[in-house]
Amino acid sequence: MDVLAAFAAKQGITYTLFSDQGSKLIRDLGLLNEHVYEHHAAYGIPKRDHHWGVPYPGVFLLDAEGRVTQKRFQQSYRERETGVAVLERGFGLASSAHGAPVRSQAQGIRVAARLDSPAYRAFQRLWLTVDIEIDTGLHVYGQPIADGLIPLTVEVTPAEGRSDGTPEFPRPKPHRLAGLDEAFYTYEGKIAVTQPLTFIVDAADAVVEVVVRYQACSDELGCLMPQTVTLQVPVQVQDHIDRPRQR
Amino acid sequence: MTTQLEFGIDFTAIGPAVGERFPDVVLPDQHGRHVDLHQVRNGRRALVVFHRSAGW
Numbered sequence: 001m002d003v004l005a006a007f008a009a010k011q012g013i014t015y016t017l018f019s020d021q022g023s024k025l026i027r028d029l030g031l032l033n034e035h036v037y038e039h040h041a042a043y044g045i046p047k048r049d050h051h052w053g054v055p056y057p058g059v060f061l062l063d064a065e066g067r068v069t070q071k072r073f074q075q076s077y078r079e080r081e082t083g084v085a086v087l088e089r090g091f092g093l094a095s096s097a098h099g100a101p102v103r104s105q106a107q108g109i110r111v112a113a114r115l116d117s118p119a120y121r122a123f124q125r126l127w128l129t130v131d132i133e134i135d136t137g138l139h140v141y142g143q144p145i146a147d148g149l150i151p152l153t154v155e156v157t158p159a160e161g162r163s164d165g166t167p168e169f170p171r172p173k174p175h176r177l178a179g180l181d182e183a184f185y186t187y188e189g190k191i192a193v194t195q196p197l198t199f200i201v202d203a204a205d206a207v208v209e210v211v212v213r214y215q216a217c218s219d220e221l222g223c224l225m226p227q228t229v230t231l232q233v234p235v236q237v238q239d240h241i242d243r244p245r246q247r
Numbered sequence: 248m249t250t251q252l253e254f255g256i257d258f259t260a261i262g263p264a265v266g267e268r269f270p271d272v273v274l275p276d277q278h279g280r281h282v283d284l285h286q287v288r289n290g291r292r293a294l295v296v297f298h299r300s301a302g303w
Contacts, residue, residue: 060263
């Protein structure tokens, strides 16, 4: 409790912090992190007995009746999400705290890319959101796709010190052309592609390079040339609250 | 430094499940008062965070 009081005072926390002495609740709920020593070994950290008893890292979202609507847990005790991710991806609220969008455009589309936060701390999972707006009358191809067509892809260029998750695309819609039996899967209008990125060192400010490839087509005029749009999304490094950065 | 973040843990089977009422919790808070989670929610949505420690 003294530990909690000191922590709350130092961090300016006004919401309730529960003290789970002896990890009783954590054990009762089956949330005791049984992988903590295995993770120490994987990270090359000496086994520390006082680390036993910690929960798996994550959050439960409860509705007004107290039912669990979402569990958002991380595999590694080192990793965590941002408050923005919990608000936007969990509760479906709009946050004004995310990073500034970087915008670009090319034939038939406008693209904006942003991160949850303008700054990162090591092992914080940031979500990259790429908003793509396709001009009226045009479509781009999704997956599955027939040979010879170019699907929409969104790729982040791999970078040292960053671990990238898998991009999540919306489901494309079947698109039929008159006189053809085959349906194509396409996107029209506005879509958003998201991808988790975790910086695993916090040495310096960084840039996330996002590459969008696509071919825009219209039923009447056929396809335009394939295009590539590259965006550079800057992100600053942020000091940890309690300790200087690892360099 | 290793960078492993995925360990193959399946969280669907760990802890209270989606759709279940979150169990009753009554524990001391940072002021030493016993607090009932569902009472303090007061009919509102809530975020319950499991944090490794306030000490390290």
